[in-house]
Amino acid sequence: MKFIFRTTVHVVITVLLLPMVACSQMINEDVLKLMRVLNLVEANYVDTVNRYKITEAAVVGMLKELDPHSYYITKEELSKVNEEMSGAFEGIGVQFNIMNDTLVVVSPITGGPSERVGILAGDRIVSVDAENIAGNGVTNDKVFKLLRGPKGSKVELGIKRLGIKGVENYTVIRDKIPIYSLDASFMVNRNTGYIKLNRFSATTMREYYDAMGKLAAQGAKNLILDLTNNGGGYMNMAIDLADEFLDQGQLVVYTEGNKVPKEIFNSTPRGGLKSGKVVIMVDEGSASASEIVSGAIQDWDRGVIVGRRTFGKGLVQKQYPLADGSAIRLTIARYHTPTGRVIQRPYEKNDKEYHKQISKRYEKGEMFSMDSINFPDSLKYSTLKLGRSVYGGGGIMPDMFVPIDTSTYTNFYRTLIRKGILNQFVLSYLDENRKALNYKYDNFEQFNKGFEVEENLVEALLAYAAKSEVNPAEGDMERSGASIRIQLKSLLARNLYDQNAFFQLINELDPIYKAAVEIISDDDFYNNILTKKK
Numbered sequence: 001m002k003f004i005f006r007t008t009v010h011v012v013i014t015v016l017l018l019p020m021v022a023c024s025q026m027i028n029e030d031v032l033k034l035m036r037v038l039n040l041v042e043a044n045y046v047d048t049v050n051r052y053k054i055t056e057a058a059v060v061g062m063l064k065e066l067d068p069h070s071y072y073i074t075k076e077e078l079s080k081v082n083e084e085m086s087g088a089f090e091g092i093g094v095q096f097n098i099m100n101d102t103l104v105v106v107s108p109i110t111g112g113p114s115e116r117v118g119i120l121a122g123d124r125i126v127s128v129d130a131e132n133i134a135g136n137g138v139t140n141d142k143v144f145k146l147l148r149g150p151k152g153s154k155v156e157l158g159i160k161r162l163g164i165k166g167v168e169n170y171t172v173i174r175d176k177i178p179i180y181s182l183d184a185s186f187m188v189n190r191n192t193g194y195i196k197l198n199r200f201s202a203t204t205m206r207e208y209y210d211a212m213g214k215l216a217a218q219g220a221k222n223l224i225l226d227l228t229n230n231g232g233g234y235m236n237m238a239i240d241l242a243d244e245f246l247d248q249g250q251l252v253v254y255t256e257g258n259k260v261p262k263e264i265f266n267s268t269p270r271g272g273l274k275s276g277k278v279v280i281m282v283d284e285g286s287a288s289a290s291e292i293v294s295g296a297i298q299d300w301d302r303g304v305i306v307g308r309r310t311f312g313k314g315l316v317q318k319q320y321p322l323a324d325g326s327a328i329r330l331t332i333a334r335y336h337t338p339t340g341r342v343i344q345r346p347y348e349k350n351d352k353e354y355h356k357q358i359s360k361r362y363e364k365g366e367m368f369s370m371d372s373i374n375f376p377d378s379l380k381y382s383t384l385k386l387g388r389s390v391y392g393g394g395g396i397m398p399d400m401f402v403p404i405d406t407s408t409y410t411n412f413y414r415t416l417i418r419k420g421i422l423n424q425f426v427l428s429y430l431d432e433n434r435k436a437l438n439y440k441y442d443n444f445e446q447f448n449k450g451f452e453v454e455e456n457l458v459e460a461l462l463a464y465a466a467k468s469e470v471n472p473a474e475g476d477m478e479r480s481g482a483s484i485r486i487q488l489k490s491l492l493a494r495n496l497y498d499q500n501a502f503f504q505l506i507n508e509l510d511p512i513y514k515a516a517v518e519i520i521s522d523d524d525f526y527n528n529i530l531t532k533k534k
Helices: 009-022 029-044 051-064 075-086 140-147 204-217 235-243 289-299 351-355 357-364 411-418 421-440 444-450 455-466 476-496 499-509 511-520 523-531
Strands: 071-073 088-091 094-099 102-108 124-128 154-160 168-173 175-178 182-189 192-197 222-226 251-256 263-266 278-282 304-307 315-321 327-336 380-382 389-391
Touching: 029 051, 051 071, 071 075, 075 088, 094 140, 094 421, 102 476, 182 204, 182 499, 182 511, 192 204, 204 235, 222 511, 235 251, 235 289, 251 289, 278 289, 278 511, 289 304, 304 511, 304 523, 351 357, 411 421, 411 476, 421 444, 421 455, 421 476, 444 476, 444 499, 455 476, 476 499, 499 511, 511 523
Parallel strands: 192 222, 222 278, 278 304
Antiparallel strands: 071 327, 088 175, 094 102, 102 124, 124 154, 154 168, 182 192, 251 263, 251 327, 315 327, 380 389
16 A cells, blocks of 8 residues: 655654764764755745645655655554554444445444444435435545544434435444454354454454354364455564464564564464364465464464465564654564565565566466466475475465466456446345345345345346446356356345355355365365475
8 A cells, every 4th residue: 555655854854863862963964965955945946845745755755765665654544544453443333335326334333333223234324414425426535534433423314214205314423343354254164164364453363263262162173264365464463373373382483674683473372273274375465464374384384375476575564653643664674484484575676666566477477377486496495394395585385376267257247346336236136125035034044045146136237237338248148157146146145144144155256265175174185285395
């Protein structure tokens, strides 16, 4: 994520000078040069100078000289960033979509303030504090500004509910709303659980313990841990999660930097899954904290890593606050897996080229064939128990490679997803059928077994898409039809039930998930992967 840099030059210089002032040293010549240039520009430039703007440009240039992951966070953006990592924000507690220029409640968050006053899935929020928000270009940003606010504050919502004439007014008292890092948890088979994490936030382990406790009560002795598209987060959360699987005293990760002494993190006696099979799903979106966990599990031969090579971010950032309420995140160290591997992929000063590396993997064919990936012997390491070959130099290479499956992709299918037509159609369909579906299917298990995406529903989708001038070409439905049906059923399940229901269905389209289930369900297959030397 890129951030706009906003601060003042005095704040920057103050931060830079603090260590020097503390040591009673003179201001160094480079800092004096920066101040001199700024004063010359302000005093002599042909046009009026925005000091604030050019200071930001100076900070941008300064941090770009370092690495791709040191960045500046504006005062305005800092609260949002901290919300994501703290695991909570303050608001009314609804998941929503914008359909036909109207805010539609997908579902109220369980136990949240909206649910407590009786707001239901499918409700339209047409006004906020008497301000009309329907049909006037409402955006996600505007919704956040209107609905979020300090805990205890009141907001008046005008609700239009299908089947009820007029607009009903609801008074909602804002409260702290959790942001979950755990997307789903469910039983795959009689002794295997599945957990999907989307980030490593301050609440991750609490969520994991709660989910794993429920799975264990249902008989889970093995675990599929889904870290695909998990971009990381707090390192201590990653260490705690790896600790769940490793024996006492095993090295999880160590960090080292030029100005930071080496720090070693070992596993402890605690942990609920020290035995049993573990399969970790990863892909090119798995980064940082995800790589700490998968690297530790792989290096100790504790489980099987399945999927595609991870992103390759092995730099440790520390956040430093600035006086105006903004902050910088500065890289202070590199982390190493237990075998000593550096997972950070190489980078140059060109930030754009660094972030193009994933698209270059596509171009080189790495997403489709393991044969296109070559590691030099200088990057080879041996795992710590079984002596298998693993590689450093950029990301975690899985024990079992799974290529991207594009066999069902068509332009029509991609457009349905990209333009949000599938989501909008499902909401429209539920407007007319939600009550009947809830009556027929008391729970997700009944829905999963009994509901079929029949041809008339597919035809209704095609007619809905045609209104937006999105039509299938010849052969598109033959190629994409099965996937579209799974998408439809999955989205219906999410809107009727929850995220668990969605992932239990949508995972049918994920070849990495299918491979993980195949591996963990077959003892010989699982053990052969771990004992195979490359």
